[in-house]
Amino acid sequence: SLSLLAAPLACAQTAPMAPDIAATPFQAPDNGADYVKRIVMIPMRDGVKLHTVITIPKGAAGAPMILSRTPYNAAKRSERNVSPHMASMLAEGDDGYVANGYIRVYQDVRGKYGSEGDYVMTRPLRGPLNDTAVDHATDAWDTIDWLVKNIAQSNGKVGMVGSSYEGFTVLMALADPHPALKAAVPMSAMVDGWRGDDWFHNGAFRVNNLSYIAGQTATRGSGPNIATGVYDDYEFALRAGSASDYARHFGIDQLTFTKKIFEHPAYDSFWQNQALDRVLGARPLKVPTMHVVGRWDQEDIYGPYAAYAATEKLDTSNTMNHLVVGPWRHSGVNYDGSSLGAIRFTGDTAAEFRRDVMLPFFNQYLKDGAPKADTPPVLSYRTGANKWQRLDKWPLTDVMQPLYLKAGARLGFDKPAAAANTSAQADDYVSDPAKPVPFIPRPVRMFDGAVWKPWLVTDQRSFSDRPDVLTYVSDKLDSPLQISGQAMVNLFASTTGSDADWVVKLIDVYPDEVASQPELGGYQLGIAMDIFRGRYRTGLDKPTAITPNKVERYRFALPNADHVFLKGHRIMVQVQSSWFPLYDRNPQTFVPNIFFAKPGDYRKATHKVFHAPGMESALELPVVPAGK
Ligand code: PG9
Numbered sequence: 001s002l003s004l005l006a007a008p009l010a011c012a013q014t015a016p017m018a019p020d021i022a023a024t025p026f027q028a029p030d031n032g033a034d035y036v037k038r039i040v041m042i043p044m045r046d047g048v049k050l051h052t053v054i055t056i057p058k059g060a061a062g063a064p065m066i067l068s069r070t071p072y073n074a075a076k077r078s079e080r081n082v083s084p085h086m087a088s089m090l091a092e093g094d095d096g097y098v099a100n101g102y103i104r105v106y107q108d109v110r111g112k113y114g115s116e117g118d119y120v121m122t123r124p125l126r127g128p129l130n131d132t133a134v135d136h137a138t139d140a141w142d143t144i145d146w147l148v149k150n151i152a153q154s155n156g157k158v159g160m161v162g163s164s165y166e167g168f169t170v171l172m173a174l175a176d177p178h179p180a181l182k183a184a185v186p187m188s189a190m191v192d193g194w195r196g197d198d199w200f201h202n203g204a205f206r207v208n209n210l211s212y213i214a215g216q217t218a219t220r221g222s223g224p225n226i227a228t229g230v231y232d233d234y235e236f237a238l239r240a241g242s243a244s245d246y247a248r249h250f251g252i253d254q255l256t257f258t259k260k261i262f263e264h265p266a267y268d269s270f271w272q273n274q275a276l277d278r279v280l281g282a283r284p285l286k287v288p289t290m291h292v293v294g295r296w297d298q299e300d301i302y303g304p305y306a307a308y309a310a311t312e313k314l315d316t317s318n319t320m321n322h323l324v325v326g327p328w329r330h331s332g333v334n335y336d337g338s339s340l341g342a343i344r345f346t347g348d349t350a351a352e353f354r355r356d357v358m359l360p361f362f363n364q365y366l367k368d369g370a371p372k373a374d375t376p377p378v379l380s381y382r383t384g385a386n387k388w389q390r391l392d393k394w395p396l397t398d399v400m401q402p403l404y405l406k407a408g409a410r411l412g413f414d415k416p417a418a419a420a421n422t423s424a425q426a427d428d429y430v431s432d433p434a435k436p437v438p439f440i441p442r443p444v445r446m447f448d449g450a451v452w453k454p455w456l457v458t459d460q461r462s463f464s465d466r467p468d469v470l471t472y473v474s475d476k477l478d479s480p481l482q483i484s485g486q487a488m489v490n491l492f493a494s495t496t497g498s499d500a501d502w503v504v505k506l507i508d509v510y511p512d513e514v515a516s517q518p519e520l521g522g523y524q525l526g527i528a529m530d531i532f533r534g535r536y537r538t539g540l541d542k543p544t545a546i547t548p549n550k551v552e553r554y555r556f557a558l559p560n561a562d563h564v565f566l567k568g569h570r571i572m573v574q575v576q577s578s579w580f581p582l583y584d585r586n587p588q589t590f591v592p593n594i595f596f597a598k599p600g601d602y603r604k605a606t607h608k609v610f611h612a613p614g615m616e617s618a619l620e621l622p623v624v625p626a627g628k
Contacts, residue, residue, distance in 0.1 A: 187333050
């Protein structure tokens with residue numbers, strides 16, 4: 001052993017102080033990887049360079065390219081797992097591109113992660129809100145131009161895909177598309193942040209976004225998570241006060257995008273001018289597009305339908321613009337689609353869609369010599385019946401059938417009769433901002449993905465018996481009832497306060513027992529639910545105080561549904577005035593800007609919902625007659 005210690009050292013030695021991180025980039029042997037990764041900085045027209053990760057199947061020639069532009073770290077988006085196999089390395093939703101020999105490209109949007117330039121949250125197009133020379137349309141154009149000129153293995157055809165923010169960047173590219181952009185699939189895309197996508201729903205602010213804003217804009221990379229120090233998000237948010245108090249607690253009020261939100265509580269030109277359905281509806285439709293969304297999309301349930309509807313008018317041949325709605329959560333199209341919460345479907349509906357519908361659509365436009373895909377104008381998974389439906393249009397009907405709220409907590413298609421006395425004309429409840437109705441049962445774990453992602457299918461039973469929730473229910477259905485479109489709320493209501501929120505939920509009540517899945521016995525499944533901030537009843541850009549005790553009409557649309565209430569089920573409507581802490585509380589006293597409401601502004605109020613002649617509160621349902 002002595003001789004071993006004294007063994008002469010082998011020839012040249014590495015100097016003890018040689019830098020252990022070399023100047024030349026480390027090159028690992030590829031060990032038989034089935035892909036080559038190119039990481040490039042692509043120059044934009046203003047000189048800013050965008051960090052782009054290009055994964056090319058080994059041996060590719062004449063391959064089409066699929067591009068996603070992301071604020072969520074292109075390097076990570078291109079590497080779900082470390083693997084020599086492209087299929088294992090890329091995201092689950094990329095399975096079909098790998099199987100079909102596509103080149104996959106992810107790019108950091110300007111200002112995020114590896115890309116240069118300034119980040120502006122959902123940067124508006126050049127125009128009244130953007131006085132620079134660049135936007136996501138020009139960045140997509142410049143990127144595609146570079147890709148088709150520099151990726152020798154490509155056939156010069158590019159498709160764009162992406163969900164949520166990444167869906168927003170797909171829509172932006174369509175505002176002024178590069179000629180090589182041949183097909184687009186925006187999924188769960190953010191379109192209008194005020195009407196019903198991420199930031200607000202009809203003027204009610206979604207408090208969880210404050211944490212998102214910190215995560216996305218505190219730094220170029222990943223920002224901090226908020227640490228509340230309280231297990232129950234309901235408890236913390238209640239103690240915090242207004243949304244601006246909540247933001248201040250974490251310093252999020254210092255962030256520019258928070259300031260922009262707090263300065264624009266109403267649907268003013270700031271929001272209107274960047275609503276992408278308006279933008280795209282006013283430009284020619286040049287690229288075949290498939291708008292995709294989840295039926296229970298808890299983040300962007302408004303925009304994909306709005307973008308589809310606006311561009312559908314431009315598709316005179318009904319061949320270029322498509323809508324697909326699956327039984328999914330937000331972005332659920334890219335994961336397993338066999339179930340959502342307690343609700344089960346007919347197999348992995350998401351993989352089925354990607355393989356049988358999306359891939360053939362992309363192949364048709366991107367792969368040389370690929371056959372024409374048999375893509376219907378609209379493909380909708382009809383919940384309740386649990387079946388994919390190929391449709392010619394959406395919505396299926398514009399004819400609305402009012403389902404009336406009636407005395408005795410009943411619902412019915414016949415108009416309510418005159419009540420014997422005035423007290424029977426309305427139902428009332430006390431809405432107390434000190435005890436708001438939770439949006440999911442407490443303890444609320446709003447930032448836990450396992451809780452957040454399926455929350456729209458939460459059993460509504462825990463709320464139906466609260467004294468501050470009005471619950472109306474139909475008789476048992478003796479035949480199935482199908483709705484295919486957007487239900488309209490037509491509420492006649494008063495408050496003793498001077499402002500109020502109205503939350504209306506259309507619910508499918510399962511039979512007392514469900515043999516195939518016993519835990520669904522009596523389940524109350526939300527089919528279409530939304531909130532409306534009363535101050536906007538006469539104009540979304542014109543907040544006005546409500547006159548106390550005056551009966552006013554509140555009209556707003558619920559999210560789209562394609563659902564069959566089956567025989568033996570019942571229909572339920574719940575009405576309440578808070579949905580906390582997802583939505584900030586309405587103080588119920590009119591203040592100029594609810595973000596800055598003071599503790600003394602939050603007051604109890606008695607709310608009345610009327611069901612009397614001339615004041616027939618109802619949900620107008622897009623009922624499709626049997627057999628249509
Ligand atoms: N819903 C997220 C988002 C999109 C756009 C703006 C802000 C948030 C997302 O999942 O990307």
